Amino acid sequence: MTVAAQLSLEVPGSGEYRALRVAAGLSAMSEEGAALGLPASWCSVCVRDQGELIGMGRVVGDGGLFLWVVDIAVTPARQGQGWGRRIMQVLMDEIRARAPARTMVGLIADGSAHQLYEKFGFRLVAPGAQGMLMRV
Known part of the structure; x- marks a missing residue:
């Protein structure tokens, strides 16, 4: 039985x-950054298949004024099966x-991912505003 x-x-x-970030095509993160950042998650969701992490998503922020949806990732073998939508719903x-x-x-949508996020009420902000990032 499966x-x-x-x-x-x-x-x-x-x-x-x-x-999982790298497998799903997201940028690599440092071990030090992950060790500091993960425990500070406001909310975090994992999808596991027999203990193996196959999907995840997190919310980070101050918990009252600003929250950011980050790290929505599903392993390539499990993409297209609705896991991204389920993670976002939770x-x-x-x-x-x-x-x-x-x-x-807020969130930053890679590629066509904005189509998924629009289903949850997110709207593109351009041209009224422009998203900006910086990596140190």
Whole structure:
């Protein structure tokens, strides 16, 4: 009997987090950054198949004024199966249940991912505003 992959509210381990980001085509993160940042997650979701991390997503921020949806990633072999949507649904349920009214929730959508995020109420901000990033 095959056990279906399970989604749970949990913070991934540093090594598996870093490996999944790279496997899913996201940028690599440092071991030091992951060790500091992961425990500070406001909310974190993992999808595991027989213990192996196959998907994840996190919300980071101050918890009251600003939140950012980050690290939405699914291993390539499991993409296209609805896991990204399920991860987002759990994160959005947590945001709606726990964040104060008028909290600003943002994200940066790679490629065509904005089509998924629009289903959860996110809107493109250009040309009225432009997103900016800097890596140190």
